[in-house]
Amino acid sequence: MIIQVLRTAFLALGVGFMVELCSIWLSCKYLPTFFDANLITILVALLAINTATMGIVLTKIRDLSDRSDSENMFLKTRAQMLLSIKEQISLVIIAMILLSIKSSPIFSAIQNMPLLLNSLITAVFVYSLFVLYDTAKGVLIIIDFKG
Secondary structure, eight states, rough: HHHHHHHHHHHHHHHHHHHHHHHHHOOOOHHHHHHHHHHHHHHHHHHHHHHHHHHHHHHHHHHHHHHHHHHTTHHHHHHHHHHHHHHHHHHHHHHHHHHHHHOOOOTTTTTTTHHHHHHHHHHHHHHHHHHHHHHHHHHHHHHEEEE
């Protein structure tokens, strides 16, 4: 489980860094400005969407468990869903910290700090998209499940 989180985190960091490099290369300030104003709202909205989706998935899982008379059938699924919620709450907290640091005049004076912070902020967004993708994938797996 930790390896999966680390793999996703490093992938998100790589994508965030590449996106920030492209923004610098194109002299584009849209994405950092957009994230400064909207990232927390987006993350909370994605958390709400994923939580509602998980509720629907859990209802279906409960039906499948009742039919098969196996309580332990979906323990890994439940653990993954709990991890997903923890990840998303952590992303909201990390985003708040990063955006606070970014707005501080102390850190803005440090060379290359905007590159680092914007890359990390974009990585938080990308990671949240990975979580959303995993939830959507789980819905499709449940739909196709023959139990």
